[in-house]
Structures are given as C-alpha cells and as structure tokens.
Amino acid sequence: MLKECDGKDGLVDGIVSNPQACRFDPRTLGPQGSGLLSASQVRALRSVFDGARDSKGRALYAGWFWDPGIAAPGWRIWKIGPLFPAPGNTSLNTTLGGAALPFVFTTPPNSKTAGRPGYPGAVITTAGPVPGLPGLNDAFMPWLLSFDMDVDAPEIYARSGIYSQSAMDFMGTRSTDYRRFRAGGSKLIVYSGQADPVFSSKYHIGWYRDLIDRSGGVRDTQQFARLFVVPGMNHCGGGPATSQFDAFGALVKWVEQGQGPSALIGTAPADTPWPGRTRPICAYPAQPRYTGHGSIEDAANFACVAMRDDDDDHEEHSSGGNGSGHGNDDNDRQ
Ligand SMILES: [Ca+2]
Incomplete structure (x- = not known):
C-alpha cells in the first residue's frame, strides 16, 4: 500500500495524504501477483474495502480508504480481534x-x-x-x-x-440541512481518521460533499463547517498518524475570534514511526504538500493546497471555484 500510494502526495514519508489517488489493488499480492495472499484472502480484502452491499450490489455504506493505518492495533481490534490470544472471533x-x-x-x-x-x-x-x-x-x-x-x-x-x-x-448525522445552525453563527469542526475501522472517512467526505452541494460551494460551506481527515489515524486516535491536535481550541478561536482553521497542526505521538513529527491537517478538500525546503518532520515546511483528484469516483467539481482550502486565516474574518 505504501509502495503504491505514499508518493502520490508528492512525498514518500509513510503518510498517504492523497488517498483518492491511491490505486492499491490487493490482487497484486495474490496468486497472480506476489503470491503473499491466497485468492480467497484477496477476495475478502476487496469485498471488505468495497463496503457493505445488498444482493443487488447497492452500497449500504461507504467503502474504505487504503491507508497504512489499517496495519495498526486500533484497526485490527475492530476488524479482526484483540491483541491477546482469545478463542473465537473477538473483533469489536x-x-x-x-x-x-x-x-x-x-x-x-x-x-x-x-x-x-x-x-x-x-x-x-x-x-x-x-x-x-x-x-x-x-x-x-x-x-x-x-x-x-x-x-x-x-x-x-x-x-x-x-x-x-x-x-x-x-x-x-447525515443531515445536510444546516440553515438554522448557520444562521445562528454556529461553527462545526468534523475530524475523521482515514484509517478509522468504525466510521469510514469516505462516508464523511461523501456527507461533506453533499453539504457543499447544498450550501453554495466549498467557500460558503467553510464559513460554518470544515472537515479534517487525518491520514493514518484509527478511531479517534492510534495508527501511524499526526493524531494529536487541538480541534477544540481551533473551534473556540473560530467562534470567538472569527478565525476559522485552514489546518489543524497534528503531532505524531511516541508510538508512531516518527514521534514528534508535525503536519498540517488541512481543511478538506485541501491536502498538505511539502514545500521542498526544510525538515519533513516539521509542519512549517508544508502548505495546504488544492487536491489533485485522480479518482473518477471522487470528482472534485463542486461549485466552490478552485475548491481549495485557502491557506490564510485572515480570509475568514467576518
Ligand atoms: Ca506521502
């Protein structure tokens, strides 16, 4: 997965920041590929990541991103089972x-x-x-x-x-009717682990796109609601991710000072491959890009830029102009 998808965001750093561009296919690990997985294992993986469907093939929920965070304990404990030996199927x-x-x-x-x-x-x-x-x-x-x-x-x-x-x-929480919420001046910050085994970031992004469609485009929507997808993060934490960030502080600043966050600054905890690493977690649909200068462990050397979306299933054609997370908080002062 890392081999296929890590560099698609412009930097090989163990983080898949552009999952829409990820073309990982477990068949490459199956009998027709490297042979690491059996045919039935490949089928199971493809089925699980495609998401639940009814007998007519209609999706009941979203699929799941291929993200290296699925190798973390926080994914395993939900999908496969606990970290200690136990009889039976003990996944959450x-x-x-x-x-x-x-x-x-x-x-x-x-x-x-x-x-x-x-x-x-x-x-x-x-x-x-x-x-x-x-x-x-x-x-x-x-x-x-x-x-x-x-x-x-x-x-x-x-x-x-x-x-x-x-x-x-x-x-x-599927509603996209935020008229009263918006009229009252309220602000909403939603964050989602890109490797959350419980709730799919694909679902959250789908909801947010619907909200954008209903709310007059990206810029109008970002006046009251912003989505932050955290690459590598499991359910509310865990995984190889810059998963420590102050979303509440950002919300307070937004409400009280009128400065909405174009990014949350995330820090990687001790149990990650890169403790102390920081990254901007950009307001969707922007994504972090390395500026090409300075340490890749420092968020200061990354910028939030418009997403380059290669996935036909996830077109980025909302009515919000360039659809980018503008990188300047001052734009958001009312
Ligand atoms: Ca990367």
Whole structure:
C-alpha cells in the first residue's frame, strides 16, 4: 500500500495524504501477483474495502480508504480481534457491534430472534478470554452470519410501535440541512481518521460533499463547517498518524475570534514511526504538500493546497471555484 500510494502526495514519508489517488489493488499480492495472499484472502480484502452491499450490489455504506493505518492495533481490534490470544472471533465488530446491531440498530429491537440459542437475548455461556468477564466472543455469530443485507439492514431506518424514531433518526448525522445552525453563527469542526475501522472517512467526505452541494460551494460551506481527515489515524486516535491536535481550541478561536482553521497542526505521538513529527491537517478538500525546503518532520515546511483528484469516483467539481482550502486565516474574518 505504501509502495503504491505514499508518493502520490508528492512525498514518500509513510503518510498517504492523497488517498483518492491511491490505486492499491490487493490482487497484486495474490496468486497472480506476489503470491503473499491466497485468492480467497484477496477476495475478502476487496469485498471488505468495497463496503457493505445488498444482493443487488447497492452500497449500504461507504467503502474504505487504503491507508497504512489499517496495519495498526486500533484497526485490527475492530476488524479482526484483540491483541491477546482469545478463542473465537473477538473483533469489536462482532462483540460490541454484534450486540449493538440487534438491540440498538434494529427496530423493534431484536424482534425476530429473541431467545433463540446463539442469538441476542439468549443466555451467553461462552467462556470469556478475560477471567471474570462474560464471554462475548462468539455469542452473536449465528445472528451476524444470518444477517440479511436485503431484509435486516433496512431495519436501521424502521419505526415501530413505541419506537417512534428509527436508529438513524436519533443517532444518524447525515443531515445536510444546516440553515438554522448557520444562521445562528454556529461553527462545526468534523475530524475523521482515514484509517478509522468504525466510521469510514469516505462516508464523511461523501456527507461533506453533499453539504457543499447544498450550501453554495466549498467557500460558503467553510464559513460554518470544515472537515479534517487525518491520514493514518484509527478511531479517534492510534495508527501511524499526526493524531494529536487541538480541534477544540481551533473551534473556540473560530467562534470567538472569527478565525476559522485552514489546518489543524497534528503531532505524531511516541508510538508512531516518527514521534514528534508535525503536519498540517488541512481543511478538506485541501491536502498538505511539502514545500521542498526544510525538515519533513516539521509542519512549517508544508502548505495546504488544492487536491489533485485522480479518482473518477471522487470528482472534485463542486461549485466552490478552485475548491481549495485557502491557506490564510485572515480570509475568514467576518
Ligand atoms: Ca506521502
């Protein structure tokens, strides 16, 4: 992935700052390529990163970026399993997610399967990997493996009886209607880990593009809402990333002084390949580019520039002119 995608942002530095230009294909590691992966492993990877689909091939959610952060523990623990030996499938997607799906994201909760052995509502008897804690590892696997993307997945939008709101009604954040928010002078900063295993940055970018379409273009949208995608970062942290940044301080400055952030300055923590490295995390759709001078460990030697978007699936043709994150805070003073 790094070999294919790292340099596409203009600098080989272990960070994929232009994931839209990334053309990594796991088939290059399969039997027809280097042979590191089996054909079924390649199929699984392609399927997972393409995102969930129903039987007609319609996407139920976004796909996922190829980002080196997927090699980090913070990705693994959600998708594959924990960092300690444990029986069964112990990924958070099957334990935490396996419980949340039938009870929170299905309306009415667990209506079809309550009490059936191996299904939510049944007594969990599986031994846990941690002494004294209930075993969740394989408890919901029958439910998950029987989950029907055509029939069961739409229940996230369902309402029923006393459940006058669907899960998406009360928990979803897909709305692009920010008229009242904007009129009141409020500001919104959204950040997203490009290697977040839970919520896909592709989804966040898709939502933000919809917001741009509805709000009069990039510049108008950036008057009240800005998106910051953090390359390499897992869910709210972790991964090979400059994942320490002060988004709240930036929000306060924006609200109280009228200076919106064109970038958040991120610092790489100790458990990354480059502790102390700093980078501008640019307001989407701008991306950081090395100026060609000075240390690549220092954010000061990078500039936020308009994205060069090579991906046909992610065209950058919004009505916001050059669509770039202008690099000057002063532009944003009202
Ligand atoms: Ca790079």
